[in-house]
Amino acid sequence: MTATTEPAVAALAREGVTIPSAPWAPPAGIADLFGRPPLVAAEDPDAYQAWLRRVALAIRPEDPFEWVLLKDYVDIAWEIIRLRCGKAAMLDCARARTFQDFLRQSGGLLLLKQLHDNPGAKAAVLAQTGVSEQTFAAGAVATVLDQPEQADRIIAAAEERRSAKLKDIDQHRNNLAKRLRGAHPDIVDAEFEDLRSVDVGAPPRGREMPAAGARNP
């Protein structure tokens, strides 16, 4: 997505062309139908809208149906990034909890307090426990085995749905083109119809057409 939108926007910006955001924002009626974006409180709505406009600049949706597919694409892509960051965050949280639980269970309340008062002293606290950070990291993975695996499956399914949106837009446009091509011969024939063979009624007085074959005076 970004590989196609960034060069186009940057090239136009270098030529001094300001890309107006409004033409690539959803039309007013469609934007109302979209409603609130599906963002978590910590996520930036301006970043979401900017991304929506950049994808619209690349795809250039032509009707409400394409706008709906485009929004789906953006929502799913956003969700994929949230899940990837979330997977890492879950592991970090599990690692910290594993460490704290170990200190608590091994009677290390004093060590836990030292760490709480001085987070920078983690290395010293670890040295006192005799257990390395890698061991805690490995232990953390064991406590949250299911969640990262499920997150990977959900991400894979979301990536498939995301790719399908672009194919759906392509197919929609192909179908529309086929319908236009199917209607084209009628349009062409009407444009080149020989009007002399069509009865258009008598011409106004004094404006009679010369007979066929007559020379111009």
Next chain:
Amino acid sequence: MTAEANSAASGERPQRRGGPHTPGGKRRAARNSFRHGLSLSIAGDPALCARAERLAAAIAGKDPSGERLEQCRIFAHAQVDMWRVRLARAALIDLAAARNGGSDAPPDAQRDGAALLAAWPQLVRLERYERRAHSRRDRAARLLDFLQ
């Protein structure tokens, strides 16, 4: 031939089908969708219905036939359902983060992970809802002949 009859014919133990088997379990499972603020259909929510109707009209275009408008309506209902599921997912994460607050709040660096871990079982169930809504929406889109 049913699965049970198949198993009996081959001499295997019949496999029980998944899901609840008792009336109480079935009643609880039937209400699962309400626990996420979702109902089985958006038809029960006038605001969502109105939104789906406006979306259907926008997609159907000018002077659509009755059949086309009806198909657009089916598509729009499934689409609005999907949007609703996505909002529910974001709300679940926010609620979990809010519950994690207070004196036992995790440090900032762990807040996102803690919220996700707390909300994870419900998020997985929501993912199944979204997949089903997505399938309904795609079927409706095929009926519209857009994807033929």
